[in-house]
Amino acid sequence: MTAVANTVFTSTQWNTHVRDNLNATMTGTAAAAGDWFVSSAANTIVRRIPAAANVTTAQTTTSTSYTNLTTTGPAVTITTGTSALVMFGAAMSSNTTDAACFMSVDVSSATTIAANDDWGTWMDGVPASNTVHMGMAKLFTNLTAGSNVFTAKYRTSTGTATFSNRHLMVIPF
Structure with a gap:
């Protein structure tokens, strides 16, 4: 007109x-x-809605491969384009001196990406029973657009690792 x-x-x-x-x-x-x-x-333009989740309960693992804790997550199901900024963290401790505690994120549903140390956060070499709060941000740029589930995963290098006050936030693009 x-x-x-x-x-x-x-x-x-x-x-x-x-x-x-x-x-x-x-x-x-x-x-x-x-x-x-x-x-x-x-x-x-498309509308995206950031999302976050928390699990405060302290839980442990002896797994040396990434796994869920007793209470899975935190996890966020969110609609993304091909990218998302993921921020996550937890309070970590180990019962073994010089052990390492690891936290990472996997992606499932429209996209499949396994948790990995390359974008994880970890506490390494802290004396037994000391707690350190660690966090990380990862920009995923290789997602399949659609509904994606981001889930925090955990592992230890040896001994028993404890994770508490776990947080996950996803900002989709």
């Missing part, structure tokens, strides 16, 4: 060409406080 001097727009023209375009902006699309918007293609 092209505006012409001294011409009146009909309500249908106004709604189609002005109101509907304004409703397609971020402000018009925002449904709740905290909504996040990203570009999914040229001239296209």
Whole structure:
């Protein structure tokens, strides 16, 4: 539609060409406080909703491979594009001097990525029974767009590792 001097727009023209375009902006699309918007293609935005989860209970593992604790997670199920910023951390301790405690994140559902030390956080070489709170951020750029589940996983190098106050936050792109 092209505006012409001294011409009146009909309500249908106004709604189609002005109101509907304004409703397609971020402000018009925002449904709740905290909504996040990203570009999914040229001239296209999509709404994303960051999510977080916590598990405060102290739980242990003797596994030297990444595993769930008695209470799985924390875990977040979220709609992503091909990228997401994941931040996670926990209070960690070991019953063995110079043992290492590891926390990482795996991705499942639309994407399958195993937890890995390459983007994990760990406490290493702390005297037995001392607790250290460690955290990490990882930008995943190789996700399959859609519903993805991010789950914290844990392991130890030796002995028994204890994890408490576990946190996970995902900001989807």
